[in-house]
Amino acid sequence: MQKHEALIILDLLKTDDSLQESELVPNVEGNTIAISGKVSIEGHKIKILLVLDPDFPRSLPYIFLQNGSEYEDLPHVLKENMVCYQTTEGIILDEKQPAEIIRWAIQKAVIVLADGKKGANWGDYADEFEVYWGYVSSSSIINLVNTTAKSHEVKLFKNGQKSYLAQSVGDVARYLHLDIDKVRQKFPIEERSAIFVLPVGTVIRPPRFDQPFWLVDELKRVIQPALDTLSVKQYKQYIKLNNSMSGTMVFALPRPSGGFSLFGVSYVSPEGNHPFSERGNSAKIQPIKVLREEASYILPRGGSKTAHSSKRVLLVGSGAVGGYVAHELVRAGVMNLTVVDSDKMSLENTFRHVLGNAYQGRPKASSMRDELNRKFPYADIVAIDTSIEQAVNDGLVRFSTFDLVISALGKPTTEIWLNEQAVKYAKVPILFGWVEPLGIGGHALLAQPGIKGCFKCLYSSIDPEDAMANRAAFAGKNQWFGKSLSGCGQLHTPYGSLDASRTANLMTQLALDSLTGKETKGMLLSWKGDSAEFLKQKYVLSERFKTSEEQLYHTRYLFASSACPICGRLPNI
Ligand SMILES: [Zn+2]
Ligand SMILES: [Zn+2]
Known part of the structure; x- marks a missing residue:
């Protein structure tokens, strides 16, 4: 201006x-x-x-x-x-x-x-407390402890540069994707610490950045409501165990808008008396900023009561579609993921795979694990670099130990086998996703054990001539789309990254709906794309492609076949 x-x-x-x-x-x-x-x-x-x-x-x-x-x-x-x-x-x-x-x-x-x-808005201090505390703090610790309603003891793992507040060394290991031994090596100092939870409605006026920080007396007066919630025995025990030359305490202040504001205080006490003990008044205290990295704070909850983070998901196939599904699942808070794929990252994948060129020549499954670990704390990814059949034979995969199986293989023969293993024997929901050639669409199918409608239904026509054709397909029967990029063998269905990610979005939504229990029936979702290129190449569309998107959605539960050998005899619900 x-x-x-x-x-x-x-x-x-x-x-x-x-x-x-x-x-x-x-x-x-x-x-x-x-x-x-x-x-x-x-x-x-x-x-x-x-x-x-x-x-x-x-x-x-x-x-x-x-x-x-x-x-x-x-x-x-x-x-x-x-x-x-x-x-x-x-x-x-x-x-x-x-x-x-x-x-x-x-x-x-x-x-x-x-x-x-x-004084009408002093409750807001609690909401903004961490901002004010940041002004006065010159050092910080990283918190990995999920705050609960009660005060409790925790531990501090640190070296000269960094400190992690955690329940156990295992929590730090999980957060950093390191072995416990490695964490002990990197953060050799272990200290006792505690989180003191203040009662709901506590109002604290934050210290001012332009004035000297609180003395022990002031701190004690301010956080006294938290100490009052402890029994005399608990309090005495805490002081006795924490009398030392130095230490750290963290305080949790409930926010009117929900959750807590966290702030830390470190102390140095030359005589080894805890600042809250009778002779602790001479201790020097310093404010410490608490960086919030605890799972309950940073993981998305997806609007459900039970966090996705405790659910176990098996992902078979981590190609173009599977790669997106894996990323979106973790972003949605699904933390326990087992990825199975026997393929290696190849040049043909570069422009439609979420990993791009970074993992050239390496196995897809473990590349996916490394990439997800690099991006997301707490993600617990198991990679198996073999085929799913091999993984089952080796005892590395037992379907019944998962809450959901997802197949993004794009290999119907294997998927028909997977379908039977999951819904018939292991009694676990299974989700399939596949992409049509040349951008005409994609599909996601969710099958639930004990309920009519499964992947095999799509290949169960009463007319034996149609038995080998996918009834959901948008491309007409008996056409071949495999595009050879490297001479013999390596065939790739021609579709782009956008088609893969659109299909993966449908799949992820269905996966989350199944995991949260929002969707208890089987379902077939399809998206329709532009058929111009497909028709230009003289291919023929299926009758189903001519159905409007509204109609496809309207009939999403109606894909079961009474001729299906897996689910056909189940009662209609
Ligand atoms: Zn404000
Ligand atoms: Zn079926």
């Missing part, structure tokens, strides 16, 4: 008294504009500073209080006395009316400050 534009805004602001005695602040660097003035808060006039970024009026103005203002020690007054009154996210600003934007911002800020003065 130019200075002359700012002067126009200033004139507009003078037409009412939302910003009194307003004037441009001279000599502000860059293209930033600063305007000072006074606002009325419940009869008091207080001085504020408005700062307009170069992209104003497409951004909101920053509002600052003067240093030493009687309003500075209130909720939503952040570092440098900036008033946090609204986030830009999701609001649309009318850039034709810059003065109106400023008036609106001032109005919001005045409400925040007035509420603060009355």
